[in-house]
Amino acid sequence: MNIYDLIFYLFAIITLVSAVFVVTSKNIVHSAFNLLFTFFGVAGIYALLGADFIAVVQLLVYVGGILILLLFGVMLTNKITNVDLRTGTIHIVPAAIGVGMLWGALSAIAYKTNWIKIDSPIPNSTAPFLGRMLITDYVLVFELLGILLLIALIGAASIARREKE
Amino acid sequence: MDFISLFASLKFIKPEITISITLLLVVIFDIIFNENKKIVWLITLFGVFIALIFTSLNLLVEGYAFSPVDGSHNFGLLTLDSFGSFFKVIVLVSTLLILYFSNNSNEIINTGKRQGEYYALMLGMLLGMLFMTSASDLIMVYLSMELLSLSSYVLAGFLKLRDRDSEASLKYLLYGAVSSAFMLFGISLIYGLTGTTNLYLINLYLQAPQINYIPFALASIMIFAGIGFKISSAPFHFWTPDVYEGAPVAITAFLSVASKAAGFALFIRLLKTGFVLRSNEQGMWILSDIFDWHSLLIFVSILTMTLGNFSALWQNNLKRMLAYSSIAHAGYMLLGVAVLSSQGVVAVLIYFFFYMLMNIGAFFVVSIIADKYNSEDIHGYDSLGYKNPWLAAAFSIFLISLTGLPPTAGFIGKLYIFIALVDSNMIAVAVIALLNTVVSLYYYIRVMKHMYLVKPAENTETFSTSPSNLVYLILLSASVLLLGIYFSPVVNLAKQCVGILGL
Numbered sequence: 001m002n003i004y005d006l007i008f009y010l011f012a013i014i015t016l017v018s019a020v021f022v023v024t025s026k027n028i029v030h031s032a033f034n035l036l037f038t039f040f041g042v043a044g045i046y047a048l049l050g051a052d053f054i055a056v057v058q059l060l061v062y063v064g065g066i067l068i069l070l071l072f073g074v075m076l077t078n079k080i081t082n083v084d085l086r087t088g089t090i091h092i093v094p095a096a097i098g099v100g101m102l103w104g105a106l107s108a109i110a111y112k113t114n115w116i117k118i119d120s121p122i123p124n125s126t127a128p129f130l131g132r133m134l135i136t137d138y139v140l141v142f143e144l145l146g147i148l149l150l151i152a153l154i155g156a157a158s159i160a161r162r163e164k165e
Numbered sequence: 166m167d168f169i170s171l172f173a174s175l176k177f178i179k180p181e182i183t184i185s186i187t188l189l190l191v192v193i194f195d196i197i198f199n200e201n202k203k204i205v206w207l208i209t210l211f212g213v214f215i216a217l218i219f220t221s222l223n224l225l226v227e228g229y230a231f232s233p234v235d236g237s238h239n240f241g242l243l244t245l246d247s248f249g250s251f252f253k254v255i256v257l258v259s260t261l262l263i264l265y266f267s268n269n270s271n272e273i274i275n276t277g278k279r280q281g282e283y284y285a286l287m288l289g290m291l292l293g294m295l296f297m298t299s300a301s302d303l304i305m306v307y308l309s310m311e312l313l314s315l316s317s318y319v320l321a322g323f324l325k326l327r328d329r330d331s332e333a334s335l336k337y338l339l340y341g342a343v344s345s346a347f348m349l350f351g352i353s354l355i356y357g358l359t360g361t362t363n364l365y366l367i368n369l370y371l372q373a374p375q376i377n378y379i380p381f382a383l384a385s386i387m388i389f390a391g392i393g394f395k396i397s398s399a400p401f402h403f404w405t406p407d408v409y410e411g412a413p414v415a416i417t418a419f420l421s422v423a424s425k426a427a428g429f430a431l432f433i434r435l436l437k438t439g440f441v442l443r444s445n446e447q448g449m450w451i452l453s454d455i456f457d458w459h460s461l462l463i464f465v466s467i468l469t470m471t472l473g474n475f476s477a478l479w480q481n482n483l484k485r486m487l488a489y490s491s492i493a494h495a496g497y498m499l500l501g502v503a504v505l506s507s508q509g510v511v512a513v514l515i516y517f518f519f520y521m522l523m524n525i526g527a528f529f530v531v532s533i534i535a536d537k538y539n540s541e542d543i544h545g546y547d548s549l550g551y552k553n554p555w556l557a558a559a560f561s562i563f564l565i566s567l568t569g570l571p572p573t574a575g576f577i578g579k580l581y582i583f584i585a586l587v588d589s590n591m592i593a594v595a596v597i598a599l600l601n602t603v604v605s606l607y608y609y610i611r612v613m614k615h616m617y618l619v620k621p622a623e624n625t626e627t628f629s630t631s632p633s634n635l636v637y638l639i640l641l642s643a644s645v646l647l648l649g650i651y652f653s654p655v656v657n658l659a660k661q662c663v664g665i666l667g668l
Contacts, residue, residue, distance in 0.1 A: 105383060108379070109354070109379060109380045109383060112377075112379070113357075113358065113377045113379075113380045114377055115357050115358065116357065116358060116359060116360040118360060136168070136171070136233075136234045137231070137233045137234060138242070138304070139171060139231070140174075140178075140231045140242050140243070140305070141242065141304055141305065141308060144296065144305075144308055144309070144312065145308065147185060147188070147289070147292060147312065148308070148311065148312050148315065150188075150192075150289075151285075151286065151289035151312065151315055151316050152315055154192070154282055154285050154286060154289075154319075155282075155286060155315060155316065155318070155319035157282070158279065158282040158286070158319055158323070159319060159322070159325070159334075161279075163325045163326055
């Protein structure tokens with residue numbers, strides 16, 4: 001086991017443990033803070049995989065932007081910290097069987113498959129390549145994402161507005 | 166670097182560009198004309214009409230759009246062919262029909278100033294559907310499906326004051342998020358196996374012998390979960406009745422026709438370009454033996470139509486009944502896909518064209534009744550034949566056509582599906598589908614019984630529909646009747662439009 005493996009397991013444990021707390025915590029503020037560690041762990045794994053740009057974006061957008069907004073939302077909302085969240089579990093046996101089967105299939109696939117391997121040196125930075133791809137080969141995807149965000153904005157505004165009775 | 170290929174690609178997406186511009190205009194004019202929403206409606210109508218003209222003019226154009234600029238291969242993010250154009254025509258025509266529908270449905274009119282958002286979101290849905298019909302890259306597949314889903318989540322719960330609307334929206338969102346997560350996982354597995362997201366390159370990879378069977382099969386099932394949710398096929402149909410019941414009627418009709426059409430177009434293209442190695446002389450597709458799509462599709466389609474038809478038997482809410490009936494119709498159409506030949510695709514195209522007319526018509530009648538009595542319960546239809554003979558006659562025609570009895574268009578649609586089944590020696594499946602049709606007769610005829618055989622009470626008042634609504638209904642029901650007798654134009658058009666650009 002080399003140093004890379006150790007770092008990977010460290011980030012993986014951070015991600016998984018905090019994710020469990022996000023789901024099981026009864027206090028919504030605790031959940032939000034635990035989500036911070038989940039996002040951070042995922043960003044670490046991205047960096048380890050050589051996807052430096054995505055790692056930075058993950059930190060900037062999720063940790064720096066979305067999570068802070070989420071926390072503001074929670075803190076500025078009256079009474080939300082006192083709300084009793086229901087975290088109970090129902091149908092444990094069928095759920096365990098289903099999840100177990102899925103887990104078995106996925107782990108079998110992860111180990112038995114000949115994944116395609118492309119030998120190429122890890123670039124110093126992926127940002128320029130990503131940028132070039134986004135305005136050439138994937139320009140349509142890029143533009144369509146813009147429209148998707150516009151639709152999301154309109155939809156969010158439409159849902160959030162208070163309706164007159 | 167050479168950008169000529171990108172500029173050349175623009176001429177292939179004229180309808181999509183038109184819709185995008187219309188969307189922006191709707192947003193802008195919604196702000197400028199805060200009081201009068203008629204203008205926004207007119208702009209939407211005009212934009213969709215222009216897009217329809219562009220599509221019809223280029224019906225038989227073929228080509229790859231947005232291929233890599235370095236020229237490493239020819240296949241791009243989009244594939245234009247007559248098959249995709251046919252579905253684009255279906256999606257655009259049904260949008261035009263739904264636009265009139267929305268403008269005459271009290272549910273939508275009563276939202277007042279929010280109508281601007283309504284039409285903007287509808288255009289978002291439309292744009293997603295147009296890209297779905299021609300996407301030939303898994304990234305485009307996922308993105309266009311998300312564009313459609315996001316808009317429809319909001320539209321399903323557009324009338325926020327009713328509880329069941331919020332329920333519909335939330336249910337749709339939760340089910341949709343799970344199924345799209347599954348689909349994304351399947352896509353990532355396929356990328357890990359093949360190193361590409363382009364369907365044509367995936368097909369090239371499958372032609373080679375070094376294949377991992379199990380991961381590919383799992384990935385295929387996961388991707389089918391995402392698409393099965395959109396077309397509401399059997400194990401993924403649980404959201405359909407609740408969402409269809411809660412959403413505004415116009416959106417229900419739109420979801421049941423256009424969204425399903427786009428899902429089918431996407432699925433057939435995925436199957437044909439991704440998994441079919443070649444076609445033989447009779448037009449039968451030779452599938453890669455990596456995954457047995459044939460058995461899966463037959464199983465799923467029989468399950469879908471049986472569940473849909475038998476659940477519809479007990480429904481007293483017309484919207485719920487039509488929701489289950491639309492599940493059953495998805496089952497019939499999946500059978501056409503399961504034939505795995507160009508003949509099967511022709512049958513699906515014909516079926517969709519007729520399904521669009523009759524289903525939108527049926528929902529329009531439901532909308533008129535719901536506006537009048539504020540409920541969709543079957544007792545609202547008691548002695549409709551006396552209260553409003555025109556409405557009852559039109560509704561009867563749509564119901565008979567949905568059952569699939571002659572002399573209506575629905576019969577021709579089913580006939581072509583059955584012929585395709587029998588031609589490929591799937592007799593047992595055809596018999597099951599036929600028996601299903603018999604079951605469906607019960608719940609369609611039950612509505613007609615309420616309309617004609619319930620004796621009107623002493624003081625029952627007649628009511629009339631507005632002239633424009635009447636014209637709309639007569640237009641739809643007359644075309645359902647006429648196309649049931651003189652159907653060769655649609656059949657010929659469908660036969661021209663089966664060209665799915667393959668390898």
